[in-house]
Amino acid sequence: MSLLAVEQLDARHGQLQAVRDVSFAIEEGEILALIGANGAGKTTLLRAVAGAHRIAAGRILFDGGDVSSARANRRVGLGITLVPEGRRLFAGMTVEENLLVGAASGRRGRWNVDAVLEAFPMLRPLVKRRAGDLSGGQQQATAIGRSLMSNPRVLLVDEVSLGLSPVAVEQVYESLQAVIASGATIVLVEQDLGRALRVATRVACMLEGRIVLEARATEVTREEVTEAYFGLKRPRRSGTP
């Protein structure tokens, strides 16, 4: 039984169907990189899984249970947490307060403020600073740390590198490696193809709301992914658990 399974999911933005008939599953400890061009439906899919976007059809199964109608906060309590696009930190609160708010679900586990500061050392001198005053990279680290505070079983990370300088991206990914090394299960939306292929165990490419390629990261070439990204090749599904 997969930890997270999405079955024939549809999601809309008004009249626009952003996600069409999407199915995928992820096992415990896997890193699934979800890639695709702007408007491909990645963020909508991730938000639908997190409960932040109402689904039009399909099911979301978590640990065997149907969570399709559960509210976002309830899903966090079950172990599904989203690092939203644009960080969405509580700007008026300090870094420490943002992290503490992340523990609101009360889920117990290895992640607490000390563990987050150990994984993201750049945050240690900033704990008393207002989150709104931080740089993009520091904000992204805080956003990931805040999500880890809920001790998720599946971490959904949307656009890690969006709007960050190359140095900041490098720093955030360095810390994210520590999270990955801890055995976390992650669904990662990423525009940077090379980086996605390096960290992921599996890759899914979305085009116009559909998954057009799904394969193990070790079994797919960069050219194949690029072709799927631009819709130059027919859909391929392999390596699904």
Add this chain to the structure above:
Amino acid sequence: MANELAQGVLLGCYYALIACGLSFMFGVLRIINLAHGSIAVLAAYVVWVIAEHWNVSPFLALGAVVPVMTAAGWLLQRTVLERSLRSGALTPLLSTFGLAIVIDNLLFSKFGADTRSMAPNIGDLAFASWNLPGGVTIGQLALLTAVVAVTLLGGLQLFLARTPLGRAIRATAEDPDTAELVGIDSRKVYAAATAISMVTVAIAGTFLALRATFDPYAGSTQLIFAFEAIVIGGTGSLWGTLIGGIALGVAQNLGSQINPQGFLITGHLVFFAVLAARFFIAGRSPRSMVRALLRTSP
């Protein structure tokens, strides 16, 4: 002059007390609760009934009313405000306005138009005072009101800064959608915030009944003073509410020295002056005026 200033500060602390719940609710839920004054008067009547019927101290009666108001606040949020909020910004205004009319008229039908006061229930405390050098007189009840107001505002500030529920309330106030994404149940947080607000309203209503007279339609005046204190001090800011209340109280007291009618007019003038200054600073366009009016001070 020194005495007038002191009386203004003490009166302002009462305004801050009555405005506390309104400010808290606006800061968290972004609702201007037009039933605020009427709920304060309702609480005053409930405390008065308990104090009169069982012949107990109003403070003891307040202790009994607090859990009832907590439950009422929770219920108000879940049954009226939550539904209203889903229908846009105007609906909560209309629904709380309607609630105010219902409360006022229910109180009128039950208690009639007679004015009441609980001053007789607290003996000397109602009029006892200390005479200080410089002709300054400090009423014991007025000082108690000020101490309660500062303690309540400070306590709420501390609660928001230091407790998990306080942080959840601040997070939800800042971004309810993201709060849900970190595991906060925003519906429960809103209900808790309304319950807290109702407790502060009960305390304010009791002090209204102790320091003055009240009748079923006294709520609207209390709402106006509370609203003015909040706008002067900056909406959504608890310490700002205290400063706004004091500014209003001092203005009213100084105004009454110029002319007996000046008490209310000077207070309203200060309110309009602050509002106009905000509009001016915000850039004068109608949209920016509204934004300035609703601006939250940190």
